[in-house]
Amino acid sequence: MPHDHAIQCVHEPFLIALSFLVSVLGSFTALQLAVAIPAADTVAQRWRAVVAAGAAMGGGAIWAMHFIAMLACNMDVPVTYDIGLTVLSALVGMASCMAGLAIAGTGVFGWSKLVLAGVFMGMGVGGMHYSGMAAMQMPADTHYDMTLVAASLTIAIVASIVALWLAFNLRGWVQMLGSAVVMGIAVCGMHYTGMAAASFIPNGAGPEVLAGGMGGEYLGMGIFAVTTVVLAAMLATSLVRQRQRELVQI
Incomplete structure (x- = not known):
């Protein structure tokens, strides 16, 4: 339910575009890495592929996108971020993506397993x-519209199911890139629906509420820089392995 005195969030177009770019890059890398899961010859190789693809999807396509998108939201009050909860959110995102990929990518591929993995990953x-x-640390309380919260979770689950299906059914560059764009749109849709569900109501708290937190601009740009390097390294490794597999088949 909207509140008359809610703090307004004005989004900056450049950072919205940047968050989408990061999400597409992370999705493309994760899809490339996920190909190695069902093709792995040993259990160790399979789990390495699960960890790499899950980290790329959960950490790059979703978590990094989230915090860059948070920077796109300009409010009239100062905001810092609790470091412990920020790290926890990263671990939750990566662990859930690894679990979803592990469920969907092992054994016989089927729709029941795909839906179960997608629900697990989406939640x-x-x-x-x-x-x-x-x-978020700020002089305001956060209230949620539960209908929009449910809508955001539905988007997350559907996007996860789509991403898992694409990961294990498509191979070509063009298909992978198109799939990454679709996934990027879905991830951004989930985020901005979740943001629309939130209302920030001033509570009169003083500057002490910001203590111990990290400024959003430093957190966001640091995440973007580190994520770009990590995803580039993962993608390069995936492409080298794919080329090696092609040479072996020749």
Whole structure:
């Protein structure tokens, strides 16, 4: 329910576009890495692929996108982020994506397993988003429209199911890139629906509420820089392995 005195969030277009770019890059990298899960020859290789793809999806496509998108929200009050909850949200996002990929990518691929993995992963992605929101420190209380919260979780689950299906059914560059764009749109849709669900009501708290937190601008740009390097390294490794597999087949 909207509040008359809610703090307004004005989004900056450049950072919205940047968050989408990060989400697409992370999704493309994760899809490339996920190909190695069902093709792995050993259990150790399979779990390495699960961890790498889950980290790229949960950490790059979803978590990093979330905090860069948070920077896009300009409010009339100062905001810092609790470091512990921020780290927790990253772990929740990556762990849920790893779990979803592990469930969907092992054994016989089927729709029941796909839906179960997607629900598990989508709820984890939602947990990442709302724990990330809880990390916000500001002189305001956050209230949620539960209808929009439910809508955001539905988007997260559907996006997860789509991402898992794409990861294990598509191979070509063009298909992978198109899939990454679709996933990027879905992830951003989940985030901004979740943001629309939130109302920030001033509570009169003093500057002490910001103590111990990290400024959003430093957190966001640091995440973008580190994530870009990590995803680039993962993608390069995936492409080298794919080329090696092609050479072996020749």
